[in-house]
Amino acid sequence: xxxxxxxxxxxxxxxxxxxxxxxxxxxxxxxxxxxxxxxxxxxxxxxxxxxxxxxxxxxxxxxxxxxxxxxxxxxxxxxxxxxxxxxxxxxxxxxxxxxxxxxxxxxxxxxxxxxxxxxxxxxxxxxxxxxxxxxxxxxxxxxxxxxxxxxxxxxxxxxxxxxxxxxxxxxxxxxxxxxxxxxxxxxxxxxxxxxxxxxxxxxxxxxxxxxxxxxxxxxxxxxxxxxxxxxxxxxxxxxxxxxxxxxxxxxxxxxxxxxxxxxxxxxxxxxxxxxxxxxxxxxxxxxxxxxxxxxxxxxxxxxxxxxxxxxxxxxxxxxxxxxxxxxxxxxxxxxxxxxxxxxxxxxxxxxxxxxxxxxxxxxxxxxxxxxxxxxxxxxxxxxxxxxxxxxxxxxxxxxxxxxxxxxxxxxxxxx
Numbered sequence: 001x002x003x004x005x006x007x008x009x010x011x012x013x014x015x016x017x018x019x020x021x022x023x024x025x026x027x028x029x030x031x032x033x034x035x036x037x038x039x040x041x042x043x044x045x046x047x048x049x050x051x052x053x054x055x056x057x058x059x060x061x062x063x064x065x066x067x068x069x070x071x072x073x074x075x076x077x078x079x080x081x082x083x084x085x086x087x088x089x090x091x092x093x094x095x096x097x098x099x100x101x102x103x104x105x106x107x108x109x110x111x112x113x114x115x116x117x118x119x120x121x122x123x124x125x126x127x128x129x130x131x132x133x134x135x136x137x138x139x140x141x142x143x144x145x146x147x148x149x150x151x152x153x154x155x156x157x158x159x160x161x162x163x164x165x166x167x168x169x170x171x172x173x174x175x176x177x178x179x180x181x182x183x184x185x186x187x188x189x190x191x192x193x194x195x196x197x198x199x200x201x202x203x204x205x206x207x208x209x210x211x212x213x214x215x216x217x218x219x220x221x222x223x224x225x226x227x228x229x230x231x232x233x234x235x236x237x238x239x240x241x242x243x244x245x246x247x248x249x250x251x252x253x254x255x256x257x258x259x260x261x262x263x264x265x266x267x268x269x270x271x272x273x274x275x276x277x278x279x280x281x282x283x284x285x286x287x288x289x290x291x292x293x294x295x296x297x298x299x300x301x302x303x304x305x306x307x308x309x310x311x312x313x314x315x316x317x318x319x320x321x322x323x324x325x326x327x328x329x330x331x332x333x334x335x336x337x338x339x340x341x342x343x344x345x346x347x348x349x350x351x352x353x354x355x356x357x358x359x360x361x362x363x364x365x366x367x368x369x370x371x372x373x374x375x376x377x378x379x380x381x382x383x384x385x386x387x388x389x390x391x392x393x394x395x396x397x398x399x400x401x402x403x404x405x406x407x408x409x410x411x412x413x414x415x
Contacts, residue, residue: 077094132197263337291383
């Protein structure tokens with residue numbers, strides 16, 4: 001694969017005959033499969049060659065490289081005097097060396113887990129996450145959020161033996177004053193679940209979870225934000241149909257605006273989830289619940305256009321792929337949010353709230369309601385468990401009643 005990135009036969013032979021020739025050859029193949037452009041791949045191969053030269057000069061075997069080795073190489077670059085390597089872009093050399101170490105880790109040539117210092121969770125938190133996976137099937141994305149609150153709880157209050165109702169309530173009261181209502185409510189929910197785990201393990205008093213205060217939040221205290229239909233169309237029309245990125249973004253916007261999908265639903269879509277004969281698409285939503293939705297002609301054509309002219313060649317089975325190398329799936333739903341955010345900036349549409357992707361879901365529900373769809377049908381289309389989960393739609397009401405609900409939206413913590 002080195003011949004794909006270099007034209008000089010002398011250069012290729014020099015690389016292949018070097019002590020790390022087989023590693024560079026396989027690394028170049030990995031870069032090719034990931035879809036890196038020729039110019040970028042050559043920079044990264046040069047960085048890997050430089051890294052190997054430096055480790056060999058300092059007597060560091062490749063199989064024993066670790067985070068400290070990478071950090072030392074990073075510091076070396078600021079005063080590098082290695083022959084034949086010159087003063088290349090520090091940032092890209094570090095990036096190339098990092099990719100090379102990641103590749104070595106993936107092929108089990110080195111045993112290091114990451115080139116970044118790992119976060120060591122307390123044994124209790126690790127056990128809790130394992131328990132949540134086994135008992136509730138909680139996904140890693142949700143557990144990542146849970147860890148943030150539980151780390152803070154353990155850091156402030158200490159071991160489970162020190163937990164009591166007074167300290168827990170003080171912790172949540174302080175949290176409610178320093179953040180918004182949604183964050184405070186999430187924190188209270190996570191702490192309550194964590195206490196139930198401790199009770200099941202016999203590490204705290206039974207009934208301590210009942211000491212967690214409820215954050216008062218009246219249903220329909222505020223109206224969900226939405227976009228009028230003409231603004232939704234402007235967002236969709238802002239995508240450039242002549243570019244691969246525009247085709248991808250348009251298909252994503254249509255899935256959000258026409259089917260009311262969540263950003264996370266978009267990330268988890270696979271090629272096999274689309275049934276072209278039955279004109280339907282299978283969506284894996286919250287709680288790993290699967291639902292099959294109808295695929296409209298407009299959305300189907302947008303996806304076909306992306307698959308034919310916009311989707312990079314890759315072995316990944318996810319429907320939507322990054323537009324630049326490495327060609328792989330989106331890591332999180334933030335990528336979808338950023339796509340919608342860019343569409344707002346392109347189109348000049350003024351958003352009524354800070355949200356992005358979920359705003360289109362609210363707008364979709366509002367449009368259904370105004371066309372006369374029953375709330376039960378809208379809840380089914382949005383894949384809500386029940387009406388108690390609040391169909392997020394705009395219901396026209398009297399201004400006096402709006403004012404009354406606005407006054408009730410003040411955050412209150414019941415003690």
